[in-house]
Amino acid sequence: xxxxxxxxxxxxxxxxxxxxxxxxxxxxxxxxxxxxxxxxxxxxxxxxxxxxxxxxxxxxxxxxxxxxxxxxxxxxxxxxxxxxxxxxxxxxxxxxxxxxxxxxxxxxxxxxxxxxxxxxxxxxxxxxxxxxxxxxxxxxxxxxxxxxxxxxxxxxxxxxxxxxxxxxxxxxxxxxxxxxxxxxxxxxxxxxxxxxxxxxxxxxxxxxxxxxxxxxxxxxxxxxxxxxxxxxxxxxxxxxxxxxxxxxxxxxxxxxxx
Amino acid sequence: xxxxxxxxxxxxxxxxxxxxxxxxxxxxxxxxxxxxxxxxxxxxxxxxxxxxxxxxxxxxxxxxxxxxxxxxxxxxxxxxxxxxxxxxxxxxxxxxxxxxxxxxxxxxxxxxxxxxxxxxxxxxxxxxxxxxxxxxxxxxxxxxxxxxxxxxxxxxxxxxxxxxxxxxxxxxxxxxxxxxxxxxxxxxxxxxxxxxxxxxxxxxxxxxxxxxxxxxxxxxxxxxxxxxxxxxxxxxxxxxxxxxxxxxxxxxxxxxxx
Numbered sequence: 466x467x468x469x470x471x472x473x474x475x476x477x478x479x480x481x482x483x484x485x486x487x488x489x490x491x492x493x494x495x496x497x498x499x500x501x502x503x504x505x506x507x508x509x510x511x512x513x514x515x516x517x518x519x520x521x522x523x524x525x526x527x528x529x530x531x532x533x534x535x536x537x538x539x540x541x542x543x544x545x546x547x548x549x550x551x552x553x554x555x556x557x558x559x560x561x562x563x564x565x566x567x568x569x570x571x572x573x574x575x576x577x578x579x580x581x582x583x584x585x586x587x588x589x590x591x592x593x594x595x596x597x598x599x600x601x602x603x604x605x606x607x608x609x610x611x612x613x614x615x616x617x618x619x620x621x622x623x624x625x626x627x628x629x630x631x632x633x634x635x636x637x638x639x640x641x642x643x644x645x646x647x648x649x650x651x652x653x654x655x656x657x658x659x660x661x662x663x664x665x666x667x668x669x670x671x672x673x674x675x676x677x678x679x680x681x682x683x684x685x686x687x688x689x690x691x692x693x694x695x696x697x698x699x700x701x702x703x704x705x706x707x708x709x710x711x712x713x714x715x716x717x718x719x720x721x722x723x
Numbered sequence: 724x725x726x727x728x729x730x731x732x733x734x735x736x737x738x739x740x741x742x743x744x745x746x747x748x749x750x751x752x753x754x755x756x757x758x759x760x761x762x763x764x765x766x767x768x769x770x771x772x773x774x775x776x777x778x779x780x781x782x783x784x785x786x787x788x789x790x791x792x793x794x795x796x797x798x799x800x801x802x803x804x805x806x807x808x809x810x811x812x813x814x815x816x817x818x819x820x821x822x823x824x825x826x827x828x829x830x831x832x833x834x835x836x837x838x839x840x841x842x843x844x845x846x847x848x849x850x851x852x853x854x855x856x857x858x859x860x861x862x863x864x865x866x867x868x869x870x871x872x873x874x875x876x877x878x879x880x881x882x883x884x885x886x887x888x889x890x891x892x893x894x895x896x897x898x899x900x901x902x903x904x905x906x907x908x909x910x911x912x913x914x915x916x917x918x919x920x921x922x923x924x925x926x927x928x929x930x931x932x933x934x935x936x937x938x939x940x941x942x943x944x945x946x947x948x949x950x951x952x953x954x955x956x957x958x959x960x961x962x963x964x965x966x967x968x969x970x971x972x973x974x975x976x977x978x979x980x981x
Contacts, residue, residue: 483852597815
């Protein structure tokens with residue numbers, strides 16, 4: 466029984482991608498996805514059926530610098546060769562940043578302690594072509610102090626139902642927590658006079674939560690709602706009280722914490 | 724004769740573009756070009772036949788932050804409306820950065836005193852997806868000091884035939900100069916440990932001259948040729964002595980000087 470001589474391995478990947486043109490992370494019957502592409506080439510390389518488990522899903526058009534994923538395999542191919550093999554087969558829009566053997570019990574989703582997401586804005590009058598797919602163009606004036614006042618309200622532990630889009634919540638992950646999440650950091654950083662980034666770090670994020678928060682923060686920044694109204698919206702635990710959903714292309718999953 | 728009441732205008736544009744997927748600047752019968760796209764929408768807006776004169780051509784895949792171009796028109800539409808009209812019609816990969824009326828005698832190509840081009844390198848092991856279309860990935864080790872020694876040889880006035888690709892040289896611009904150009908600045912700047920930029924400023928550049936210089940500089944950086952051999956290649960005034968042509972996607976026209 467030659468198969469028994471093969472060791473079971475749990476292999477962990479860090480993945481960067483340009484989400485433009487992809488139907489998001491999660492494998493679909495129709496539409497090209499990040500998970501689907503990587504599984505396809507892993508199968509090609511290992512000649513095994515492969516199920517790749519990601520730390521979470523990202524929406525169509527959302528980018529990642531540090532998505533984490535794992536798969537169980539019996540391949541004898543070493544990590545360096547798996548990385549170079551995948552990177553030579555995958556399109557340049559998906560890169561395998563690292564490959565390593567990890568504990569057999571490690572699970573990229575169940576064991577994730579938190580995530581860092583960044584949402585990028587471009588404030589200048591004309592959106593530079595090379596930033597157009599990676600930042601939201603804000604051609605109107607926004608009040609950064611009002612946005613920062615709202616961001617302070619987001620930090621901490623709250624029920625974020627007002628910023629959760631309808632759709633399946635993955636109840637297997639955080640059983641009794643419902644829509645309660647802890648946000649460790651919610652900041653607006655000025656990279657330059659025109660390039661600004663929202664940084665959000667938290668123990669977890671609901672479906673489209675960051676895009677809904679950013680949309681509502683920008684409503685506050687342009688004076689459509691006050692800080693008090695932002696606070697009321699957050700406390701309402703009611704999606705109809707939250708603001709609009711910001712576009713996907715400004716968002717990037719920077720890192721998953723374990 | 725109503726037409727006579729219309730003033731002749733010379734309108735100058737500054738244009739930024741992501742050259743990915745375009746067949747370069749210059750209008751072509753087959754293939755989408757930057758010039759072709761802008762002329763198309765200028766015609767649509769002004770309802771006049773428009774010929775747009777650029778400061779120079781850029782190859783397929785080359786980007787620009789500050790291409791300059793002008794066109795003669797009798798339109799009554801003001802500059803701000805021309806800009807917003809063009810930007811609302813053009814794809815996001817082409818942006819009109821500014822529009823202004825200029826002297827009737829101004830010519831974007833004949834009056835250009837110099838240009839600034841930047842060529843971007845990425846030195847890390849894995850090319851980040853969002854930089855893949857805007858920098859050349861260098862997965863091997865290069866010696867920056869050797870490259871800098873070669874760059875010093877480039878600064879000054881030289882016959883750059885060794886770095887000129889075959890094809891029509893525009894003799895109308897610099898009549899008796901042949902392949903002699905003056906390079907004011909040839910530098911390698913380290914934006915970060917992995918992101919490096921070549922900056923070249925000069926009174927003019929021959930066809931594919933920068934891409935040929937960069938290809939040869941990288942040959943020196945990885946030890947394929949010595950600084951002395953680089954010098955010999957430059958002095959040979961013979962394209963067969965120069966090195967390979969670096970890919971288009973690392974190159975960007977930053978600015979045209981008048």
